[in-house]
Amino acid sequence: MTVTPEAEQPNVLLLAGRYDLTCDYVVANLRRRSVPYLRLNTEDFANSAVELDPVHRRLVIERDGRSYCVTPQTLRSVLFRRPVFLRDYGDDHRSPSERFSCLQWAAFVRNLMLFSEARWINDPAATYRAEHKAVQLSVAAQIGFTVPQTRITNAPHPHSLGDGSAQIAIKGLDTVLLRAGGDEMFGFTTFESSEKLEPKHWRTAPATIQAALTNKLDVRVTVIEDRVFAASITTNGNPVVEDWRQHKRDVDFHSFDLPPDIAQRCRVLVNSLGLRFGGIDLAMCNGKFYFLEINPTGEWAWLVDAAGLPIDEALAHALSR
Amino acid sequence: MEQQHPLLQRAQRYPRGDVDLTPPGCRYDEAVGAWRVIQTGALWVETPNREGPRTKKNDIETGEDQKGQ
Numbered sequence: 289m290t291v292t293p294e295a296e297q298p299n300v301l302l303l304a305g306r307y308d309l310t311c312d313y314v315v316a317n318l319r320r321r322s323v324p325y326l327r328l329n330t331e332d333f334a335n336s337a338v339e340l341d342p343v344h345r346r347l348v349i350e351r352d353g354r355s356y357c358v359t360p361q362t363l364r365s366v367l368f369r370r371p372v373f374l375r376d377y378g379d380d381h382r383s384p385s386e387r388f389s390c391l392q393w394a395a396f397v398r399n400l401m402l403f404s405e406a407r408w409i410n411d412p413a414a415t416y417r418a419e420h421k422a423v424q425l426s427v428a429a430q431i432g433f434t435v436p437q438t439r440i441t442n443a444p445h446p447h448s449l450g451d452g453s454a455q456i457a458i459k460g461l462d463t464v465l466l467r468a469g470g471d472e473m474f475g476f477t478t479f480e481s482s483e484k485l486e487p488k489h490w491r492t493a494p495a496t497i498q499a500a501l502t503n504k505l506d507v508r509v510t511v512i513e514d515r516v517f518a519a520s521i522t523t524n525g526n527p528v529v530e531d532w533r534q535h536k537r538d539v540d541f542h543s544f545d546l547p548p549d550i551a552q553r554c555r556v557l558v559n560s561l562g563l564r565f566g567g568i569d570l571a572m573c574n575g576k577f578y579f580l581e582i583n584p585t586g587e588w589a590w591l592v593d594a595a596g597l598p599i600d601e602a603l604a605h606a607l608s609r
Numbered sequence: 610m611e612q613q614h615p616l617l618q619r620a621q622r623y624p625r626g627d628v629d630l631t632p633p634g635c636r637y638d639e640a641v642g643a644w645r646v647i648q649t650g651a652l653w654v655e656t657p658n659r660e661g662p663r664t665k666k667n668d669i670e671t672g673e674d675q676k677g678q
Binding site: 309332 | 624643
């Protein structure tokens with residue numbers, strides 16, 4: 289493809305999906321800053337002519353009579369909001385042609401990692417590593433976070449966490465999302481008495497069991513480079529007893545002041561995992577903050593509206609630097 | 610009969626349904642890379658009282674980070 293002199297040269301690439309409304313928040317902020325950007329949605333690629341030259345590192349796109357040219361010289365940053373894992377949910381109704389197209393475009397997006405000098409939020413390779421819960425918990429503990437007693441096992445027993453944990457939290461090691469016929473199944477964190485653990489039923493898959501934090505306050509922390517935003521999660525002014533996502537229509541989010549040492553630990557964690565962005569789940573229990581998990585491609589837009597946190601502005605700032 | 614894994618026993622099951630993810634009354638503006646309100650032409654995200662992502666994941670359970678394909 290020929291690059292015309294009129295070709296636009298975006299400074300920011302937004303790799304998203306058309307229905308990723310969170311990306312709209314970033315678009316609006318980049319427009320206010322007059323930063324040249326290009327949003328690429330995987331489901332819209334077929335409407336464009338696309339050519340990637342891997343040796344000269346040049347991406348050319350033509351669509352709707354406009355052309356765009358992306359090079360290392362002009363590209364400053366990339367917001368990567370596409371999947372790193374392509375999961376098998378089962379019961380896939382798509383045709384072979386649709387699946388083929390989806391997989392190939394997903395690979396195309398990942399191949400844009402060749403623009404290695406750009407500031408990736410986040411780098412897919414770092415995201416891949418950081419998505420793994422055992423890696424997260426290990427790094428978090430190393431940098432000084434308090435982490436609940438945890439085992440990843442297919443053979444849990446009442447004393448897996450020692451003798452002190454009567455209540456345990458049970459989670460998937462990875463997202464539990466399956467499709468079965470016309471239904472969908474989703475696994476939230478559930479709580480159980482450790483006495484009821486029956487090892488023989490667990491053998492077919494590993495799971496995460498953790499000492500349950502009762503009487504906790506959930507705190508969602510969003511880190512963007514040096515900026516840290518925190519929100520408490522409550523229902524009717526009270527902490528949520530179990531997995532707050534099960535009550536998401538009834539929970540409130542309020543801006544929360546993290547102690548400076550905890551905020552700094554969150555920054556260090558994100559940096560230690562090679563990330564620039566992270567959605568961190570903490571739980572405050574008896575005045576102590578526990579690390580639960582970090583989501584390298586976590587959601588945040590609902591906190592802009594619900595808790596008044598200017599995460600969208602911070603992200604646009606980080607992308608346009 | 611073999612007993613299901615406890616994680617599957619505890620998973621919530623709900624009808625999948627075909628969810629229309631289009632913000633009400635909007636069309637996607639590919640040149641801008643954002644949704645616009647058809648009636649006013651304003652960007653959806655800059656419209657007061659818009660139907661949000663009001664909750665984490667906007668009620669679509671695909672894992673925290675939209676890892677679905």
